[in-house]
Amino acid sequence: MIKKRYMLTAMVIIIISLLSGCSQDMDKNEKFLGNQLHTEGSMELKYAKNFSVDYYKEGYALISISDGSRYLIVPEGKDIPTNLDKSITILRQPINNIYLVATSAMCLFDALDSLDTISLSGTKAEDWYIENAKAAMKAGDIIYAGKYNIPDYELIMSNNCKLAIESTMINHTPEVKDKLEELGIPVLTDQSSYESHPLGRTEWIKLYGLLTGKESEAKQLFDEQASYIDQLASQEKTDKTVAFFYISSSGNAIARKSGDYVTRMIELAGGNYIFDHLGNSESATSTVTLEMEEFYATAKDADFIIYNSTIDGELSSIEELIGKNSLLKDFKAVQNDNVWCTSKNMFQETTQFGLMISDIHRMLTNDDKDLAKLNFMYKLSATDGEK
Structure with a gap:
C-alpha cells in the first residue's frame, strides 16, 4: 500500500511539473511578444x-x-x-x-x-x-x-x-x-x-x-x-501540351522554367508544360534561354503555343510570329491554328490568377473555332487582323 502511495505521489509530481513547464513556455511566448499581448x-x-x-x-x-x-x-x-x-x-x-x-x-x-x-x-x-x-x-x-x-x-x-x-x-x-x-x-x-x-x-x-x-x-x-481552382479540381487532365515562350531580339527562345508558377497554372488548367525538366530548380531565375534549334527539338510538338508578349509586345498574327523565326512555321500548334498570345497586363494581375487558369482551361478544352479572345489571352489569326 505504501509503495503504491509513493508511486501515485511521484506521478502527481511529474504531471504537475509537465503542466508547469507548459505554463512557463506559454508565459515566455507572451513575454516574447509583450506583456499585454495574448494570442x-x-x-x-x-x-x-x-x-x-x-x-x-x-x-x-x-x-x-x-x-x-x-x-x-x-x-x-x-x-x-x-x-x-x-x-x-x-x-x-x-x-x-x-x-x-x-x-x-x-x-x-x-x-x-x-x-x-x-x-x-x-x-x-x-x-x-x-x-x-x-x-x-x-x-x-x-x-x-x-x-x-x-x-x-x-x-x-x-x-x-x-x-x-x-x-x-x-x-x-x-x-x-x-x-x-x-x-x-x-x-x-x-x-x-x-x-x-x-x-x-x-x-x-x-x-x-x-x-x-x-x-x-x-x-x-x-x-x-x-473557386476557379476548386471547380477545375474534378476535371480530368487533357494531356494537351503547351509551350510558353517569347523570341528575344537576338533570336533565342526564352521559355519558362519547369515548375515555376506559370507552368503550374498550365498544369492546374489540365494541360502539360512541354518541357519536363527545363532549368535549375534551385535558381531564382524564372526563364531559360535556348538557342532556336534546341527549343525546336521539343517545343515543335506542343499542342498549343502561348506567346508571352510581356517583354517585346503583343503580336497581331501567326505571320508576325513566324517572322521572328522561320522554324516556327513547322510547329504543330502553328499548323493547327492553336497559337495564343498573352495580353500585356497578365503579369500585373496577381489578383486574377484563378481566372487566368480558367482561361487556359478554356483554351485547352473549347472546340469552338470562333473562340478568339479570353480574359488574358487572344488567339492569333493567320494574317494581320483585329485582336
Missing part, C-alpha cells in the same frame, strides 16, 4: 507559405515573413506593448503614404480600393498596365520616387512615408534597405514571388488587406479566385 488565433491561409499572421487581443497582429522579418500592427490610438522583442518592426495604423516598389502588389491594392494608401511608386506611370495606378500617377496622387536601387530619399522623406514595400530585388542592394530603415522608414520585402502555387501569390492580398484595414474584402477576393 487569439491565426490568419487562415490556403496556399501561401511565405507569410503568416497571428492575432492578439485589442486588435494587434503579428506578421511573420519567410525572410525572418516580423511586423507588429499597432491599432490607431493603442500603445506599443512593453517587453517587445527588438527585432519586431512596429507598423502603426493607419498605414499610409506607402512607397510601393513591388509591382506585383499594385493590383492587390487596386482590387482592395486602397490606392489612396500609396503615395510613392517605384514604377513610372507609362510602365503600368493597371489603369487605376496609371491614372493616379498622372493625377499626381502617386508620385514616381525612383527604382528599387535608386530611390529618391529626399522625396520619400518629404512625403512622410510610413512603409516601403519592396520586391526581392532589394536583396541585390541591401544598402538601400539599410538607408531607408536608417531614415526611420520600415521596409517589408514582398516574398510572393517565392510561392510555389500560383494562388499562393494571390493570397498575399490577405496581408495587404490587413495593412489597409480591409481583411474581409481581401478574403472575399481571394475566395473568388480559389
Whole structure:
C-alpha cells in the first residue's frame, strides 16, 4: 500500500511539473511578444507559405515573413506593448503614404480600393498596365520616387512615408534597405514571388488587406479566385501540351522554367508544360534561354503555343510570329491554328490568377473555332487582323 502511495505521489509530481513547464513556455511566448499581448488565433491561409499572421487581443497582429522579418500592427490610438522583442518592426495604423516598389502588389491594392494608401511608386506611370495606378500617377496622387536601387530619399522623406514595400530585388542592394530603415522608414520585402502555387501569390492580398484595414474584402477576393481552382479540381487532365515562350531580339527562345508558377497554372488548367525538366530548380531565375534549334527539338510538338508578349509586345498574327523565326512555321500548334498570345497586363494581375487558369482551361478544352479572345489571352489569326 505504501509503495503504491509513493508511486501515485511521484506521478502527481511529474504531471504537475509537465503542466508547469507548459505554463512557463506559454508565459515566455507572451513575454516574447509583450506583456499585454495574448494570442487569439491565426490568419487562415490556403496556399501561401511565405507569410503568416497571428492575432492578439485589442486588435494587434503579428506578421511573420519567410525572410525572418516580423511586423507588429499597432491599432490607431493603442500603445506599443512593453517587453517587445527588438527585432519586431512596429507598423502603426493607419498605414499610409506607402512607397510601393513591388509591382506585383499594385493590383492587390487596386482590387482592395486602397490606392489612396500609396503615395510613392517605384514604377513610372507609362510602365503600368493597371489603369487605376496609371491614372493616379498622372493625377499626381502617386508620385514616381525612383527604382528599387535608386530611390529618391529626399522625396520619400518629404512625403512622410510610413512603409516601403519592396520586391526581392532589394536583396541585390541591401544598402538601400539599410538607408531607408536608417531614415526611420520600415521596409517589408514582398516574398510572393517565392510561392510555389500560383494562388499562393494571390493570397498575399490577405496581408495587404490587413495593412489597409480591409481583411474581409481581401478574403472575399481571394475566395473568388480559389473557386476557379476548386471547380477545375474534378476535371480530368487533357494531356494537351503547351509551350510558353517569347523570341528575344537576338533570336533565342526564352521559355519558362519547369515548375515555376506559370507552368503550374498550365498544369492546374489540365494541360502539360512541354518541357519536363527545363532549368535549375534551385535558381531564382524564372526563364531559360535556348538557342532556336534546341527549343525546336521539343517545343515543335506542343499542342498549343502561348506567346508571352510581356517583354517585346503583343503580336497581331501567326505571320508576325513566324517572322521572328522561320522554324516556327513547322510547329504543330502553328499548323493547327492553336497559337495564343498573352495580353500585356497578365503579369500585373496577381489578383486574377484563378481566372487566368480558367482561361487556359478554356483554351485547352473549347472546340469552338470562333473562340478568339479570353480574359488574358487572344488567339492569333493567320494574317494581320483585329485582336
